[in-house]
Amino acid sequence: MKRAWRTDQVEISQHEAGLYVFKFNSEGEKQRVLDNGHWLFSNHLVILKPWTPNTPLHCYDFTTCAFWVQVFGLPLEMCTKSLIGKAVRHVGRVLDIKIENKDGTTLRAGRARVEIRLQEPLKTGKLIRLEGKNIWLDFCYERLSHYCYSCGKLGHYAMYCKDFPFDEEKMEGKDKMYYGQWLGAEVREHSPFWLTFYETQDKQEEAAEIIPETPQPSIQLIPIDHQRNSQNKEIMETIAK
Numbered sequence: 001m002k003r004a005w006r007t008d009q010v011e012i013s014q015h016e017a018g019l020y021v022f023k024f025n026s027e028g029e030k031q032r033v034l035d036n037g038h039w040l041f042s043n044h045l046v047i048l049k050p051w052t053p054n055t056p057l058h059c060y061d062f063t064t065c066a067f068w069v070q071v072f073g074l075p076l077e078m079c080t081k082s083l084i085g086k087a088v089r090h091v092g093r094v095l096d097i098k099i100e101n102k103d104g105t106t107l108r109a110g111r112a113r114v115e116i117r118l119q120e121p122l123k124t125g126k127l128i129r130l131e132g133k134n135i136w137l138d139f140c141y142e143r144l145s146h147y148c149y150s151c152g153k154l155g156h157y158a159m160y161c162k163d164f165p166f167d168e169e170k171m172e173g174k175d176k177m178y179y180g181q182w183l184g185a186e187v188r189e190h191s192p193f194w195l196t197f198y199e200t201q202d203k204q205e206e207a208a209e210i211i212p213e214t215p216q217p218s219i220q221l222i223p224i225d226h227q228r229n230s231q232n233k234e235i236m237e238t239i240a241k
């Protein structure tokens with residue numbers, strides 16, 4: 001961790017399995033490390049909590065962790081803190097928002113620092129309605145540690161999942177998976193939801209050009225058959241107003 005934090009001014013001691021105490025030589029160094037958010041150690045999540053006076057170690061709350069979540073897919077003119085905040089509010093408590101350059105060189109609208117409840121599945125994205133149009137937004141998590149591609153929770157792999165037993169056949173077909181490596185920001189891939197959603201949109205627009213009098217079919221909003229997460233049953237929400 002010293003190398004990652006670029007400091008020698010810290011003492012590290014282990015108190016029990018998985019619980020460590022870091023003592024910094026200065027308040028400034030401590031704050032600099034804390035401001036950089038959570039860290040990974042061998043792809044495991046390192047959650048940092050500042051020392052709280054008069055609090056025994058076992059009373060610290062490690063059930064939440066703040067992540068930077070990148071948001072992709074908003075129209076350029078709508079990349080505002082307000083809209084990004086509304087888009088990610090179902091991910092967790094929003095702590096900070098930064099807007100991306102609006103020069104059109106990236107599909108990334110911005111980043112939001114969100115406090116995530118670790119017992120809940122990660123949220124993969126959101127379908128929103130803006131000015132009468134449906135738009136799919138992809139979410140990507142910075143410094144995402146290993147997580148379960150079966151239930152979407154951090155801290156275990158799919159083969160050890162107690163909520164949804166490991167299904168090897170399903171894991172082999174990326175297009176059948178609800179979770180995958182694309183949720184990590186460093187992977188730089190769109191989700192299958194993004195690909196399917198915009199593919200469907202393109203086909204609808206082509207059909208409309210060829211036979212304009214044909215009524216439009218109702219669109220398939222959720223491309224993958226995965227009804228077990230209640231979050232997705234109410235995934236459509238208007239956030240423009």
Ligand SMILES: [Zn+2]
Nearest residue numbers: 148150151161
């Ligand atoms: Zn699981």
